[in-house]
Amino acid sequence: MVAAQLAEALHRGARLVFMPDPEHPTIRCPSMDARRAAAPLAHPDVKPAAQALLRHVSAYRRTLLALFQLAAWPDSRRALTALRDDQATAHRLIDDETRLVDELGPTLADAVRAQIADDYRDTTRLCPLCGGADHDAE
Ligand SMILES: [Zn+2]
Numbered sequence: 001m002v003a004a005q006l007a008e009a010l011h012r013g014a015r016l017v018f019m020p021d022p023e024h025p026t027i028r029c030p031s032m033d034a035r036r037a038a039a040p041l042a043h044p045d046v047k048p049a050a051q052a053l054l055r056h057v058s059a060y061r062r063t064l065l066a067l068f069q070l071a072a073w074p075d076s077r078r079a080l081t082a083l084r085d086d087q088a089t090a091h092r093l094i095d096d097e098t099r100l101v102d103e104l105g106p107t108l109a110d111a112v113r114a115q116i117a118d119d120y121r122d123t124t125r126l127c128p129l130c131g132g133a134d135h136d137a138e
Pocket residue numbers: 127128129130131132135136137138
């Protein structure tokens with residue numbers, strides 16, 4: 001239920017803010033609509049569940065950022081041994097991602113992934129999918 005509420009808030013324009021503390025994201029609501037959708041999450045009865053959920057969101061972001069970075073690696077032409085290490089890392093990250101998507105539910109996971117991908121593209125000018133420079137997502 002909390003996950004559905006957060007997904008709804010994101011859908012209505014709320015943004016997850018990972019600064020200054022990426023482990024404790026906050027929710028920024030640029031519109032009344034977003035604020036209304038996010039308001040139930042601040043209710044004292046819901047807040048512990050919302051905070052637990054945001055910890056999963058934070059872990060999910062960490063995993064996604066690591067996966068995006070791996071996607072960017074091939075361009076850097078690293079040695080083959082490093083690529084083999086990356087494969088083990090990639091498998092572990094994909095396991096983590098699967099587990100966290102289960103934890104968040106697919107609707108919230110999609111909304112979070114969309115924002116993290118946008119943030120990544122804004123900050124690095126790299127495509128989160130292929131690591132290519134400065135183009136819109138496929
Ligand atoms: Zn791309």
